[in-house]
Amino acid sequence: MEKTPFFHALTLDTEACIGCSHCMKSCPTEALRVRDGKAVLMPDRCIDCGNCFKVCPTHAIYIKQDDFESIFNFPCRVALVPAVFMGQFPNDITVSRIYGILKDIGFTHVIETESAIPIYTAAKEKYAEEHPDIKPLISTFCPAIVRLIQVKFPSLVENLLPLRAPIDITAMYIRRKIKREMELDDDQIGLFYITPCAAKIAAVKSPVGEEKSSVDGVINMDSLYNRVFKKIKEQGKGFQEKKLPVSQLSADSVLTSLTNGERRLSNAQHSYSIDQIDNVTEFLEKLENEEIEDVDFLELRACDQSCPGGILTCDNRFLMCERVFERARKIADRERKGEQAKDHELEEERVYLMRNMVLGDIKPRSMLVLDDDIAKALEKMKKINELRAMLPQTDCGICGAPTCDALARDIVCQNAELTDCIFIQRNLEARGNMNIDESLKIMELIWGSDKMDDYVKK
Amino acid sequence: MHFEYQVYEADFVNAGAASSAIKKTLKQLNINPSIIKRVVVALYEAEVNAIAHAYGGTIFADIESDKITVKVVDTGPGIPDIDWAMQEGNSTASPEVRNMGFGAGMGLPNIKKNVDKLNVTSKVGVGTTVEMEVNFV
Numbered sequence: 390m391e392k393t394p395f396f397h398a399l400t401l402d403t404e405a406c407i408g409c410s411h412c413m414k415s416c417p418t419e420a421l422r423v424r425d426g427k428a429v430l431m432p433d434r435c436i437d438c439g440n441c442f443k444v445c446p447t448h449a450i451y452i453k454q455d456d457f458e459s460i461f462n463f464p465c466r467v468a469l470v471p472a473v474f475m476g477q478f479p480n481d482i483t484v485s486r487i488y489g490i491l492k493d494i495g496f497t498h499v500i501e502t503e504s505a506i507p508i509y510t511a512a513k514e515k516y517a518e519e520h521p522d523i524k525p526l527i528s529t530f531c532p533a534i535v536r537l538i539q540v541k542f543p544s545l546v547e548n549l550l551p552l553r554a555p556i557d558i559t560a561m562y563i564r565r566k567i568k569r570e571m572e573l574d575d576d577q578i579g580l581f582y583i584t585p586c587a588a589k590i591a592a593v594k595s596p597v598g599e600e601k602s603s604v605d606g607v608i609n610m611d612s613l614y615n616r617v618f619k620k621i622k623e624q625g626k627g628f629q630e631k632k633l634p635v636s637q638l639s640a641d642s643v644l645t646s647l648t649n650g651e652r653r654l655s656n657a658q659h660s661y662s663i664d665q666i667d668n669v670t671e672f673l674e675k676l677e678n679e680e681i682e683d684v685d686f687l688e689l690r691a692c693d694q695s696c697p698g699g700i701l702t703c704d705n706r707f708l709m710c711e712r713v714f715e716r717a718r719k720i721a722d723r724e725r726k727g728e729q730a731k732d733h734e735l736e737e738e739r740v741y742l743m744r745n746m747v748l749g750d751i752k753p754r755s756m757l758v759l760d761d762d763i764a765k766a767l768e769k770m771k772k773i774n775e776l777r778a779m780l781p782q783t784d785c786g787i788c789g790a791p792t793c794d795a796l797a798r799d800i801v802c803q804n805a806e807l808t809d810c811i812f813i814q815r816n817l818e819a820r821g822n823m824n825i826d827e828s829l830k831i832m833e834l835i836w837g838s839d840k841m842d843d844y845v846k847k
Numbered sequence: 848m849h850f851e852y853q854v855y856e857a858d859f860v861n862a863g864a865a866s867s868a869i870k871k872t873l874k875q876l877n878i879n880p881s882i883i884k885r886v887v888v889a890l891y892e893a894e895v896n897a898i899a900h901a902y903g904g905t906i907f908a909d910i911e912s913d914k915i916t917v918k919v920v921d922t923g924p925g926i927p928d929i930d931w932a933m934q935e936g937n938s939t940a941s942p943e944v945r946n947m948g949f950g951a952g953m954g955l956p957n958i959k960k961n962v963d964k965l966n967v968t969s970k971v972g973v974g975t976t977v978e979m980e981v982n983f984v
Binding site: 543544546674675677678679680753755757758759760761762763764766767770771774 | 848862863866867870872874875876877878880881883884887888891910911912913983
């Protein structure tokens with residue numbers, strides 16, 4: 390089992406946190422608690438899905454990114470842009486115009502991350518052919534899903550497709566291309582990935598099954614959206630754009646970051662595409678029990694509508710999906726007429742990229758294990774069951790844990806006390822075993838003294 | 848640690864509830880995922896057997912530090928020839944049950960494949976008891 394800690398892109402600003410516990414209730418891996426009036430993250434459990442980011446009312450959860458100015462540390466500055474980035478802008482803003490703006494604000498090269506999809510798809514099919522015994526193969530396209538499976542479904546880790554993500558393959562491809570064309574060294578080329586979510590940042594900064602990441606920095610999609618949109622406004626209506634060459638994406642490639650994007654390209658006989666983390670969890674539970682059988686391929690995405698639902702995208706996800714579809718339809722039309730140019734240079738790199746595609750081992754890192762020693766774990770389990778019977782099963786969260794079961798587990802792992810439960814406190818007060826000052830003190834330890842004072846003053 | 852679950856005749860909706868609960872427990876005990884999988888698959892088969900072919904029954908599970916022992920006791924028609932039923936493809940399931948995707952004659956053979964010890968006893972017209980054991984190491 391892998392023991393080194395996860396890198397997390399999601400960061401908590403304790404100044405801004407008001408300890409409201411919304412994040413704690415939204416977390417699919419029960420990775421948050423409230424202590425001393427602030428949210429506390431358990432790094433081994435967090436999978437960087439971003440649910441907490443979405444529900445935080447004070448924006449106390451934020452996402453670390455590299456300083457935009459750091460792109461200027463490199464003579465050659467490449468923006469690796471996912472197709473969903475283009476989907477944030479109205480249809481009358483052309484892809485070529487956005488490329489132009491990205492170059493205006495400082496990038497020397499722009500490439501869409503879907504550029505290497507044809508190679509990625511071929512590698513997936515090859516792996517499936519060579520490993521007919523692994524059923525189902527689970528796509529590693531979404532990094533939050535990879536982590537979900539590592540922490541919550543360790544028995545399915547061996548089903549994960551051990552291939553680099555399309556973003557990494559595109560990064561390898563563009564780096565080689567620029568090195569060759571411009572005769573530059575590696576350290577003169579800065580690759581910056583424009584991310585729609587936190588999980589991709591975490592994956593880039595501490596890749597699973599890879600020694601070193603293929604990109605040099607990450608820029609959040611929302612911050613780049615603001616820069617680009619400002620330029621669009623400055624250019625004003627009636628702006629005459631200069632047509633620029635754009636990445637030669639196929640209609641299939643443009644659609645891959647949407648739900649069903651990989652499944653529709655798969656040769657697998659029985660496959661499913663499932664988005665939204667609770668839906669994925671429900672399906673994986675059944676798959677693990679073999680209640681669901683005969684599945685060849687699974688495309689799983691943590692966000693609703695996949696990448697357009699990423700927490701750093703800047704428009705309604707359904708509108709974004711439709712814009713990406715519209716672009717794919719236009720490309721498909723050109724493909725039918727034989728007018729769509731193909732990326733021949735990518736084909737020339739096929740052998741190199743295929744050879745560098747396979748990842749090292751992806752290891753389970755179960756968050757559920759109570760103790761490495763089975764006998765000790767069994768003892769703890771018994772205690773948890775006893776505690777569970779004493780707790781009210783209301784999952785009210787007043788103890789600072791998301792559920793009664795989580796509190797029972799915390800108590801056994803010595804991270805909480807039974808008296809943290811408000812029902813237990815009341816019970817003890819009624820029997821004269823606790824006085825009101827003692828129970829208020831406990832509430833203060835969980836929810837902070839400020840919160841208690843405020844309520845008293847009001 | 849001891850667990851008991853009731854299963855009811857033709858209650859296909861809840862088939863898998865006991866195996867899910869056991870799985871949840873085993874996952875917390877640092878037991879090898881492939882062993883957990885074997886336990887869960889065997890238990891799910893036994894659970895479905897009691898639901899599909901009998902009139903329901905009780906599942907008793909005992910988890911110790913080195914093994915899990917499961918006993919599924921059903922009341923039902925019983926199995927006249929256990930050796931015959933242990934062979935793949937043999938089933939006495941009714942057409943209705945087969946229409947629901949059960950009764951392919953894979954249940955008992957699949958349990959046998961996944962456990963370290965299996966004992967099936969049955970009395971026609973009374974019921975069947977399936978006892979199985981899986982070692983953790």
